[in-house]
Amino acid sequence: MISDETVSHELLVESDDAGSRLDALLARSLDIPRTLASSLCKDSHVQVNGRTIAKSLKLKAGDRLHVTIPPQRDPLEIKVEKVEELKIIADDDDYVVIDKPVGVAAHPSPGWVGPTVVGALMAEGYNITTSGAAERQGIVHRLDVGTSGLMVVAKTERAYTALKRAFKERTPTKIYHAVVQGLPDPLEGTIDAPIGRHPGHDWKFAVLEGGRQSVTHYKVIEAFGRASLVEVHLETGRTHQIRVHFSAFGHPCAGDQTYGADPKLGAALGLTRQWLHAKKLGFNHPVSGQWVEYESQYPSDLEGAVELLRNGEY
Structure with missing residues (x-):
């Protein structure tokens, strides 16, 4: 199509x-x-x-x-193809938790011709619920193409309904790790600033008066001088929220040139994308209600950048 x-x-x-x-x-x-x-x-x-x-x-x-x-693939068409780097972290009767690699979108969208989580799971033989839009089967939350880490995808109708409601009500725990430029002051705090679409660039977002409420909690884990490793807890889940908030705070994610990162530092660290990883994910089981938690390791490009920072080799 x-x-x-x-x-x-x-x-x-x-x-x-x-x-x-x-x-x-x-x-x-x-x-x-x-x-x-x-x-x-x-x-x-x-x-x-x-x-x-x-x-x-x-x-x-x-x-x-x-x-x-020019016209591309129909955005509703799901391209079924395996993604070797995509890891299955948990395979429950009602959901699957994956470790999404960089360069993979959550679902098909206009202009995107690369692999998707939906298509990769189908290629592995998973029967994903048909709840929701046709091209977003089972998707209850998303990660940016350039962000790696944990996602949960519903396999059944009951899981989709429960998890979709949970993310809307903000009950799951979503913890990210990010390397940001400089040293945030204070070392632990909250960024509470509304986010909306950038008035001059339709592919970006910005802190704007009248934007949607957006709340990001953070804590510095390790300081390296030119950059810091921070743990981020999202209270809300706006598009590009962490990237926008830390950029507005004066500490963009390393490698994130879209939001003002120093290209020289990114190149020195070997980054071709923002240093941002969905590290931990916790939620109530959609059927039993029992709390479950999952954790992901840094992929090699992000781990390598941290080692360079720790050793001062940049």
Whole structure:
């Protein structure tokens, strides 16, 4: 199936993105695969300062980009394919808990042609509940494509109903670990600031008056000088909440150039995405009501960055 929609975007290259490759900036800013970003350049769907660009190039601050994304795969079509890096943490009669790798979306969406949690579980033979939207079968909460870690997916109708209600009522415990630039002051606290869609960039979010209530609790676990490892407890679950809050706080997630991270530090740490991992997940069992908890280890890229920070090798 093919979608009949063409989507256009206008982007302004900010000083923090100066020197970035065109395809890398497009992938990061529009949350699309790097391969799609490259093909858009190759197929003359990108203009820089009014000139059509057929290959990638280094960008300058102030460059204006016009991007046209032609019709892609129907966003409702689930691409069934295995994801070798996706780990099954728990396989219950009513749900499955997975450790999602970076580069995998929770479910299909417009413009995304990469692997999804829904498609990967189907490829492994899981029978996921059909509750909810067709393309979001069993999905009761989400992680960004660039964020790794724990997710629970409902396998039955009763689990979907119970877990969806639980996440709406904020009863599950969601604990993330993040490496943020600098040292937050105080070392433990709460960021309570409303979040809404960024007024100048439709792919970003920002702290805005009139935005949706967003509350993030944090505690510094380890300080390295230029960066700190923090434990984050989400009270609410807004899109990009941790990234937006720590950026507004003056301590963006390392490697997160979309929200103002230092590209030199990210490169020194070998990061190609934000250092953010869904570390722990706890919730009441959707049938028995018993409290269950799960924990995930850091993937190799994030673990390697922490070791470099601990050893001062950056």
